[in-house]
Amino acid sequence: MIGYTLGSRRLTSMSDLDADEVDGILADGATLPALFYTDPGIAELEDDLIFRRAWQIVGVEPELRRPGDYFTTEIGGYGFTVPIVVLRDREMRLRAFVNICRHRANVVARGYGNRRTFQCDYHGWVYGLDGCLRAVPRSDEGGLPPFEELGLFPLPVDSWKGYVFVTLEEAEPLATALGELPRILEEQGFEFPFAAENVEEGFTYEREVRLDGGPSNWKTMHENNIECYHCPVLHKRSFSSMYKVDPAHYTHREFDRGIYHTTDYQDSVAEELGLKERGVRKEYQFYFLWPSMYLSGGVAELAYGGTFSRLWPDGVNAWRSETVRYRTPLDVEVNPEVAGRISEWWRLTLEEDRDAAGRVQKGLGSGLYSWGYTLAESERNMRHFYGLVWKALAPAFRT
Ligand code: FES
Numbered sequence: 001m002i003g004y005t006l007g008s009r010r011l012t013s014m015s016d017l018d019a020d021e022v023d024g025i026l027a028d029g030a031t032l033p034a035l036f037y038t039d040p041g042i043a044e045l046e047d048d049l050i051f052r053r054a055w056q057i058v059g060v061e062p063e064l065r066r067p068g069d070y071f072t073t074e075i076g077g078y079g080f081t082v083p084i085v086v087l088r089d090r091e092m093r094l095r096a097f098v099n100i101c102r103h104r105a106n107v108v109a110r111g112y113g114n115r116r117t118f119q120c121d122y123h124g125w126v127y128g129l130d131g132c133l134r135a136v137p138r139s140d141e142g143g144l145p146p147f148e149e150l151g152l153f154p155l156p157v158d159s160w161k162g163y164v165f166v167t168l169e170e171a172e173p174l175a176t177a178l179g180e181l182p183r184i185l186e187e188q189g190f191e192f193p194f195a196a197e198n199v200e201e202g203f204t205y206e207r208e209v210r211l212d213g214g215p216s217n218w219k220t221m222h223e224n225n226i227e228c229y230h231c232p233v234l235h236k237r238s239f240s241s242m243y244k245v246d247p248a249h250y251t252h253r254e255f256d257r258g259i260y261h262t263t264d265y266q267d268s269v270a271e272e273l274g275l276k277e278r279g280v281r282k283e284y285q286f287y288f289l290w291p292s293m294y295l296s297g298g299v300a301e302l303a304y305g306g307t308f309s310r311l312w313p314d315g316v317n318a319w320r321s322e323t324v325r326y327r328t329p330l331d332v333e334v335n336p337e338v339a340g341r342i343s344e345w346w347r348l349t350l351e352e353d354r355d356a357a358g359r360v361q362k363g364l365g366s367g368l369y370s371w372g373y374t375l376a377e378s379e380r381n382m383r384h385f386y387g388l389v390w391k392a393l394a395p396a397f398r399t
Pocket residue numbers: 101102103104105106120121122123124125
């Protein structure tokens with residue numbers, strides 16, 4: 001039968017999904033139905049049930065150490081993009097605002113830096129670091145409500161171990177959203193380069209942002225990133241040249257709100273990097289926190305600066321991501337020739353992943369694939385991810 005099917009039924013839209021049937025196929029070790037990756041109705045639900053209410057990693061505390069330090073970014077989903085500005089106010093409080101001028105919707109801050117006030121560069125309205133409207137050119141003409149009603153919209157902001165998080169709607173405290181991640185990171189000996197105890201007074205923490213995107217649903221891309229069953233095949237000459245990817249060395253585990261992986265460099269690479277002498281515990285650490293955050297640790301992090309990434313939907317068939325990297329005092333020097341080879345391996349790995357996810361997306365959208373099956377051990381992370389997606393969306397199907 002042409003089209004999505006569930007059992008003997010044809011699925012043409014989200015309304016054809018039955019929650020008990022989805023429970024059943026997931027319990028059997030199947031993937032989520034293809035419709036989850038192609039249907040605009042599902043994407044809208046994801047906006048409401050996931051992306052508008054998730055805490056999102058946006059920056060680090062040490063880049064906001066002085067009053068007026070700020071950075072800008074966006075929080076997005078399938079059907080919305082909200083520009084935001086995060087800053088340190090005069091009382092040294094962390095604050096976040098919707099970065100939209102209350103006059104005619106230009107952004108009020110761009111990039112990052114330090115400001116005493118934010119003056120919109122369209123008509124010149126001026127906002128304080130507390131978000132209050134301070135001055136409006138020609139305001140004596142009249143026509144405006146009182147300034148108190150025209151401040152920037154504040155957003156919930158919080159931090160943990162130096163990582164700064166913002167959400168559009170606070171559905172739960174940040175600590176709840178982090179789940180077991182803090183405990184897992186401690187256990188793995190994660191370095192926490194931005195935690196107060198590791199931050200150096202005179203060191204400049206400057207963001208280096210890389211924006212990326214690709215031709216697949218956001219979940220298709222995450223699913224690629226959280227399994228390494230594909231590593232020996234898809235990344236024969238990239239990731240697998242750099243790291244041990246066989247099941248004896250590569251570990252992949254779940255925790256309540258996420259997934260983590262660890263492995264070691266291939267022996268020849270470890271030797272070139274001089275890792276033995278450095279006494280490094282785990283050479284590669286990779287963490288995914290539902291629904292959008294990635295952290296990496298181990299040598300990769302120390303050698304190339306503290307890094308985090310965030311990935312979100314950009315339409316049904318596309319995702320966007322922001323990777324932010326900082327040099328930190330914990331960085332270790334590595335031989336530039338080896339470092340160059342490692343960054344080329346990484347470049348190729350990410351390209352192979354993005355392209356594979358794009359090909360998968362075409363298959364999912366073909367109408368000739370209803371769902372697939374996953375291996376019990378090598379793809380256990382996938383099963384966990386499907387569970388997280390379904391846990392978020394299922395209530396909409398049970399009402
Ligand atoms: S849009 Fe900001 S001053 Fe007009």
